[in-house]
Amino acid sequence: MLPLAAAALAVLSACPIAYAMPPLHRPDDFDNNNGTTNGTTDGNSTSTDPMAACKLPAHMNVWLSSGFAPTFDCVPSQGTIRGFMIFVDFPDASANASEASPKELYDSLVPAASDWVQTSSYGQLSLDITADTSKFHRMPAPTTSYGWTAMTSEMHTQYIRDAVDAYLEGQELPKAVDVLYVMAPPSAQTFFNSLTSSFRPTVRSKSGDEVTIAQRACTMGVDVYGPTTGYRTLVHETGHTMCLADYYPTDRMNPLGYFVAGFSLMGDSTQPGPDHFAWDKWRMGWLPDTAVECVGVSDMMTTRHVLTPMEQKPRAGETQAVVIAVSDTKALVAEARTQSGVDDQLCGPGVLLYTVNTQVASGMGPIRVLNNTPDRYTCGGYPGNRAPLSLDEGRSRSLTAEEFGVTVTLTDQAMDRFTIEVKHI
Numbered sequence: 001m002l003p004l005a006a007a008a009l010a011v012l013s014a015c016p017i018a019y020a021m022p023p024l025h026r027p028d029d030f031d032n033n034n035g036t037t038n039g040t041t042d043g044n045s046t047s048t049d050p051m052a053a054c055k056l057p058a059h060m061n062v063w064l065s066s067g068f069a070p071t072f073d074c075v076p077s078q079g080t081i082r083g084f085m086i087f088v089d090f091p092d093a094s095a096n097a098s099e100a101s102p103k104e105l106y107d108s109l110v111p112a113a114s115d116w117v118q119t120s121s122y123g124q125l126s127l128d129i130t131a132d133t134s135k136f137h138r139m140p141a142p143t144t145s146y147g148w149t150a151m152t153s154e155m156h157t158q159y160i161r162d163a164v165d166a167y168l169e170g171q172e173l174p175k176a177v178d179v180l181y182v183m184a185p186p187s188a189q190t191f192f193n194s195l196t197s198s199f200r201p202t203v204r205s206k207s208g209d210e211v212t213i214a215q216r217a218c219t220m221g222v223d224v225y226g227p228t229t230g231y232r233t234l235v236h237e238t239g240h241t242m243c244l245a246d247y248y249p250t251d252r253m254n255p256l257g258y259f260v261a262g263f264s265l266m267g268d269s270t271q272p273g274p275d276h277f278a279w280d281k282w283r284m285g286w287l288p289d290t291a292v293e294c295v296g297v298s299d300m301m302t303t304r305h306v307l308t309p310m311e312q313k314p315r316a317g318e319t320q321a322v323v324i325a326v327s328d329t330k331a332l333v334a335e336a337r338t339q340s341g342v343d344d345q346l347c348g349p350g351v352l353l354y355t356v357n358t359q360v361a362s363g364m365g366p367i368r369v370l371n372n373t374p375d376r377y378t379c380g381g382y383p384g385n386r387a388p389l390s391l392d393e394g395r396s397r398s399l400t401a402e403e404f405g406v407t408v409t410l411t412d413q414a415m416d417r418f419t420i421e422v423k424h425i
Helices: 008-012 102-120 153-168 230-241 278-283
Strands: 079-089 125-138 177-183 202-204 210-212 214-220 292-295 303-307 321-325 330-337 350-357 367-369 398-401 406-414 417-424
Touching: 079 102, 079 153, 079 230, 102 125, 102 230, 125 153, 125 177, 153 177, 153 202, 153 214, 177 230, 214 230, 278 321, 278 330, 303 321, 303 330, 321 417, 330 406, 330 417, 350 398, 350 406, 350 417
Parallel strands: 079 125, 079 177, 177 214, 292 321
Antiparallel strands: 202 210, 303 417, 321 330, 330 350, 350 367, 398 406, 406 417
16 A cells, blocks of 8 residues: 555554454454464464574564564465455546446456465465456445545544445345455545555444454555556555555655565565565465574574575475574564566565564564665665675675674575575674
């Protein structure tokens, strides 16, 4: 989701209920195919897990903390996410005959988003999004009544309820799904960004009871209709339903790539390296523990690691991320990025280094890419897109992270193998 004064999930979630969610227990209506809950364990409990030192636990008082075992009512990140999509228009922003039909809009977004998720998750997550493409259902109020540019949680709740009510005129109540997608028409230009709810949308049944219809709702603005990357907005919002944070600065004081350059769909989704970080893939259960090497603060010797590309499906005996934990809230991560998978337009292969801080909230820089390549080596609009360590001329092959007390050096780069040395200083 692109920036907004009360940006997206980060601000909509300011409603106290978002912080009061109990640990995730999915009711039967929301069971997915394999019953996983983001592939995580409770990092706050005593564990014999040899990787426990690097599985930094999420903090419930930090909105969308980027640690393990979040307690924000996450949609599971393995198996199948079941979604239902409805299209709405407004008295002051009607879907006229010159615009694409709901079916055409659906076809331009959902198949591409599904393919992206399948590729990024190594086939461990699927999107099953059905839709009512019969027409745009007319909302009861104009776009101006919903305060999109300064939307509160209460206003978002009303918008979703109005959309569902508009759909239900002459329709059966839909079966509960994981994610409800509400699509505004391209003519609703004031809805310039997309938002994800921090609550479970409900409708009132004929008997007067409140009925939950989804675990989360994504209300899509016109940013989803971008000519080449609009489908990535759909994936971005779906990422929030799985408790992924915003990695762009939501205060609007800096460019979208200020924290992570172009290296995550949860940052600037238009960039050439939009795949999820290996850290997030590990948290979501897409990367197994065997693909991660954990270096604790007590490991004071120099260590060497051979990384295979994060975009490749995990294979036995190969490492795709090195995590250097300095506390139970901070870690430095190294991963290899190459021009493959959904990163096929990446500026160049190399070893990406970034920090993780589980005490930093969504939109405030919980993940930050490290870069000491000179600014003149730009690509895709951000100097940070050349951040990965590389043996290529003009690129940096070593970086010292003072806060973590280590220097990481790329010592060999051959085909899809990247050898790094982690030296404590």
